[in-house]
Amino acid sequence: MKFSDFLFCYFILGCFCVISTNGVEASHKVYENLQSHAAATVKQLHRSGYHFQPPMNWINGPMYYNGIYHLFYQYNPKGAVWGNIVWAHSVSKDLINWEALEPAIYPSKHFDINGCWSGSATVLPNNKPVIFYTGIDPDNYQVQNYAVPANLSDPYLHEWIKLDDNPIVVADETMNKTAFRDPTTAWKVGGHWRMLVASRRKHRGMAYLYRSRDFKKWVKAKHPLHSVANTGMFECADFFPVSLYGDNGLDTSSVGPNVKHVLKVSLDLTRFEYYTIGSYIPEPRDKYLVDKNFVDGWEGLRFDYGNYYASKTFFDPSKNRRVLWGWSNESDTAQDDINKGWAGLQTIPRKLWLDPSGKQLLLWPIEEIETLRGQKVQLSNQKLKLGEPVEVKGITAAQADVDVTFTIPNLDKAEAFDPSWTNAQDLCGLKGSTVQGGVGPFGLLTLASENLEEYTPVFFRVFKGQDKHVFLLCSDASSSSLRESGLYKPSFAGFVDVDLAAEKKISLRSLIDHSVVESFGAGGKTCITSRVYPTLAVFDNAHLFVFNNGIETITADVEAWSMGKPCKMNN
Ligand SMILES: *[C@@H]1O[C@H](CO)[C@@H](O)[C@H](O)[C@H]1NC(C)=O
Ligand SMILES: *[C@@H]1O[C@H](CO)[C@@H](O)[C@H](O)[C@H]1NC(C)=O
Ligand SMILES: *[C@H]1O[C@@H](CO)[C@H](O)[C@@H](O)[C@@H]1NC(C)=O
Numbered sequence: 001m002k003f004s005d006f007l008f009c010y011f012i013l014g015c016f017c018v019i020s021t022n023g024v025e026a027s028h029k030v031y032e033n034l035q036s037h038a039a040a041t042v043k044q045l046h047r048s049g050y051h052f053q054p055p056m057n058w059i060n061g062p063m064y065y066n067g068i069y070h071l072f073y074q075y076n077p078k079g080a081v082w083g084n085i086v087w088a089h090s091v092s093k094d095l096i097n098w099e100a101l102e103p104a105i106y107p108s109k110h111f112d113i114n115g116c117w118s119g120s121a122t123v124l125p126n127n128k129p130v131i132f133y134t135g136i137d138p139d140n141y142q143v144q145n146y147a148v149p150a151n152l153s154d155p156y157l158h159e160w161i162k163l164d165d166n167p168i169v170v171a172d173e174t175m176n177k178t179a180f181r182d183p184t185t186a187w188k189v190g191g192h193w194r195m196l197v198a199s200r201r202k203h204r205g206m207a208y209l210y211r212s213r214d215f216k217k218w219v220k221a222k223h224p225l226h227s228v229a230n231t232g233m234f235e236c237a238d239f240f241p242v243s244l245y246g247d248n249g250l251d252t253s254s255v256g257p258n259v260k261h262v263l264k265v266s267l268d269l270t271r272f273e274y275y276t277i278g279s280y281i282p283e284p285r286d287k288y289l290v291d292k293n294f295v296d297g298w299e300g301l302r303f304d305y306g307n308y309y310a311s312k313t314f315f316d317p318s319k320n321r322r323v324l325w326g327w328s329n330e331s332d333t334a335q336d337d338i339n340k341g342w343a344g345l346q347t348i349p350r351k352l353w354l355d356p357s358g359k360q361l362l363l364w365p366i367e368e369i370e371t372l373r374g375q376k377v378q379l380s381n382q383k384l385k386l387g388e389p390v391e392v393k394g395i396t397a398a399q400a401d402v403d404v405t406f407t408i409p410n411l412d413k414a415e416a417f418d419p420s421w422t423n424a425q426d427l428c429g430l431k432g433s434t435v436q437g438g439v440g441p442f443g444l445l446t447l448a449s450e451n452l453e454e455y456t457p458v459f460f461r462v463f464k465g466q467d468k469h470v471f472l473l474c475s476d477a478s479s480s481s482l483r484e485s486g487l488y489k490p491s492f493a494g495f496v497d498v499d500l501a502a503e504k505k506i507s508l509r510s511l512i513d514h515s516v517v518e519s520f521g522a523g524g525k526t527c528i529t530s531r532v533y534p535t536l537a538v539f540d541n542a543h544l545f546v547f548n549n550g551i552e553t554i555t556a557d558v559e560a561w562s563m564g565k566p567c568k569m570n571n
Contacts, residue, residue, distance in 0.1 A: 043340045046515035046533050049399040049565050050372050052090075052098055052346040061121035061185070062314045062325050062349075065129050068155060069095050069316075071325075071346070072104055072131070074118060085115040087133065091156050095323075095349050096368050097568040104131070104147075104160045111135045111145050111167045118236060119144075120185040120195075120312065122252075128152065130215065131160060132183035132195065135167060141177040143167035144197060144218075169197065169210055169218045176200060180208075182236045185314070186215070187253040189282040196225055198234035198265065205231035205265060207239070209286055225263075226288050228296050232269035236310045239263050239288075240322065241280070242361070247353040249322030251315050255282055260354060262361065263288060264303065266310050273311060273326075274300035275361070277354070291358070301360055304347075305424065305494035306475055306529040307331065313352060324352045324363060328516060331477070331488040331531040347518055347529055348511055355525065360497060362524040365511060373401055373561035382556045384442060384548035389452075391545050396562040398447065398542035403509045406442060406460070407555040408500060413438035417463035417470045428474035428493035433457035434549060442548035442556075444510055446517050447480065449536035450543055456480040456532045457547070458510055458519045460496070471496040471506070473521040473528060480532035487533055494526040512544070513563070 047053065052071070063070045068091050075088035086106040090098045105116045112135030119133030128148070135145045145166040150159035171177040179200050186195040192211045195218070199206040205228045209221040225239070241254040241261050250259065261280035266273045274297070278290040290296055303311060303324060311326030330336070330343045337343035350363040377394040384390065384406075392402070415438045421427045433441045443459025445452070456477055463470040473496050477489040498506060511518040518529045537543065546556045 043342075045538060046340065047342060048345055048513040048516055050096075050369075050563050051348065051513050051516060052569070053342060053344070061119055061131060062312055062323070063121035063123065063129060064314060064316045064318060065123055065157065066127075066155065067318070068093060068157075070121070070157065071098070072121070073346075075103070085117060087116055087131075089158075094368050094371075095366055096371065097566045099568055101156060101158055104157075105133060105162070107135075109135075109162055109166065111137055111143055112162070113138055114140055117142070118182045118310070120183055121314070122186045124215070125188075129157070130186075132168075132186070134181040134183065137167070139177075141171070142180045143171075144169035144183045165216060168216060169220075171199075172220065175208070179233055184237055184239055185252050186212075187239075189253065189255055194282075194286065196237045196239055198237040200233040201227070203230050203232055204228065205234035205267070207234055207237050207263065207265070221286060223285070225286055231265070231267055231297055233267070234265040235268050236266040236273075236312065237264065238311070238313055240313055240315075242277075242322070242352075242354040244354065244358070247351070247362075248320045249315050249351075249353065251317070255280060260291075260358065261288060263290075264311070267298065270298055271309060272298075272302055273304075273309060274298070274302050276300060277358070277361070293359070299422070302494065303361070303363060304527045304529050305473075306490075306492040306527075307531050308347060308529045321351045321366075322353065323366060324350045326529075328529050328531060332533055333486045336486065345516060347516075350524075350527075357497075360525060363527050364520060364524040365509075365518075369401070369511070372564045372566065374564050375562040377558075377560050379546070379556065379558040382546065382558065384546060384554045384556055386436070386548060386551060386553075389445060389545040389547035390556075391543060392558055392560050395544070395560050396540070396542075397544040398512065398514050398537070398539055399563045400512045400544065400560055401509070401563055402444060402446075402512065402544065402558065402560040403507070404444065404546060404559075405505055405507045405557045407505050407557075408439060408462070408552065409504065409555075410552060411439055411462060411464070411469055411500065413550070413552045414462045414464040414469060415439075417465040419466070424472060424493035424495050425491060427472060428476055428491040429478075431461055431472075432476055432478065432491065433459050433474070433547070437461055437550040439552045440548070440550045440554075441474070442550055442554045443508060443546070445543075445545040445547050446510055446512050447514075447532060447534050447537045448543045448545055449534065449541065454480060454482055454534045454537045455545075456517055456530055458508065458517065458528070459547075460506060460508070460521070461550075469500065471498055471522075473508075473519070473526045475517060475519050475528040475530045477530050477532050480530070480534060482535045483533065489532075492528045492530055494521075494528060496522050496526040498522050498525065511563075514538070
């Protein structure tokens, strides 16, 4: 079977969450009844137009090498059988158009015979790339392996070789051999390379640190780089530097006085990711000190407060930026995925850098996505009065890029903030888009049917806190579909750290693509990805509105574009 044929065998999807939840234990939910029915055709309803949509994806190691972007992702060509997880491989020159190649890594040796799970790529200073990945061995233990390109002159690096000195890292007696995975991109300071492997010790999330002089013999450091009590298993750890000044990215080995470090972990138990920012002190012994005032645990900052997991960053030297890529799973059922013939997508890659405040990161869709912008409409100085939504007409609302700046003349009418509202998602559930407020809710009604039977609102709401205003950004799926059963419709939300005293403006950008809405509040301070499945608001019957259900009148300046399809989309 050619790879392009089995790209359409998408029935493994139900297992995705299981890989990460339970490793190889018996509790795998394998949807056996679903395994053998490939969808005859890929259903177009709800399929995204401009997002990368492989059959199944869990970012392994995005990489830039000699002018080409490589995306490796987790994929099972044979259905839901655990042992066959391979590294599928696609290449691109612009992060927009993609070409699928043969899988880069698949089970073939004793050290990965039961699976080739996530990992990372590192480009060594001699311009040679190396992949680290987790192999599942005959005992179902998780071990760390490496692979190198068979032919460095091949611009696409089709073929990868696993050398016989694998595995390079195995869990020792003090560690859990079935919870030890996802090696990071390596970095080098002084004479030593370092990398992390994610794990757990009872309920403590662990980021074990390994060091090597020659990139082959790796020795576990006496202390993990970081660990956090009561988080549960860490997965897909990512550790990278950000510049204190400006928005340029840094090579993963950068250290120095103008550099901060970020540690991100995906939490298996909550199915969310969180990050901290801190200082990395490599010598004499590696220390990562989280800056004051960061929450290190389930309530910490997130790259995205919605459907977003297993992300990885990489340094893109061609544009001097750090690029983040995350996976967004479906919010319908496994049976729906079988019927659709596909599931899961990659969010639009995001450039990532440190906010000037140092208190958080900023994320913004890579500029290349703007090349897909087509027909443009604009609404200037549009007054938004309580309960009078205004339609943004003239674009394909099911596949669009919308950028709005809201001007709030006065914050006096903001509702009082109850300090017990610590959970943004609960608060959004309580104060939905139709619950009248003082300042807000105002924002967009995306993927809306003409008469608003269905809509996915993305909106701000402002509260008066004890000593400052509190901004909430919601992306609420609860009214997204008339379909009542089998859909997960959370009211995703995050707080937005802004001070409107001076400017009185706040921006919102949403990338809308049939069943995915990716939103960026306040220039990328708070991001939320929602997956929704309208029944009426599909294709040309989807509409877009700006709205305000607060007493204070808000002004909106809207720019919106129809979005095109890339020429080459992997399949
Ligand atoms: C390596 O790749 C180059 C470029 O594609 C090709 O010309 C050459 O034949 C390849 N070498 C081998 C040994 O396959
Ligand atoms: C090791 O990890 C596995 C998978 O997460 C878990 O089921 C098991 O209980 C862990 N063992 C110990 C001793 O913590
Ligand atoms: C995506 O799917 C929803 C609905 O099934 C689950 O609730 C989430 O936990 C899941 N997210 C991840 C990261 O697996």
